[in-house]
Amino acid sequence: MRQITKESVKAFFNNTNYSKSNTFIVNNKFYLHNNLIAEIKDNKLILSNCGWFSNTTKERLNGILNYIGNSGIYQKNFIWYLNGEKWNGEKTEIKF
DSSP, rough: OOOHHHHHHHHHHHHHHHEEHHHHHHETTEEETEEEEEETTEEEEOOOTTOOOOHHHHHHHHHHHTTTTTTOOEEEEEEEEEEEEEOOOOOOOOOE
């Protein structure tokens, strides 16, 4: 896991503002390239890839998911899977 992912995920779950390179955290909202890819709301984690099926997006989302003990996202034949199910990247709620 990249250092920026470790730092940003820690800030995200500690509700601390953070900004470095293409990633920033504000008020329990996690942004990558100005796209909201994750937020914590009502004790739920809401994820989205905002239409970007990039390695960086997947890596940041996996950092978040791994932090809460979730198996995460993987890719097979250009298709993304979240918790073993096909995932189109649209907003998804995960209880934690």
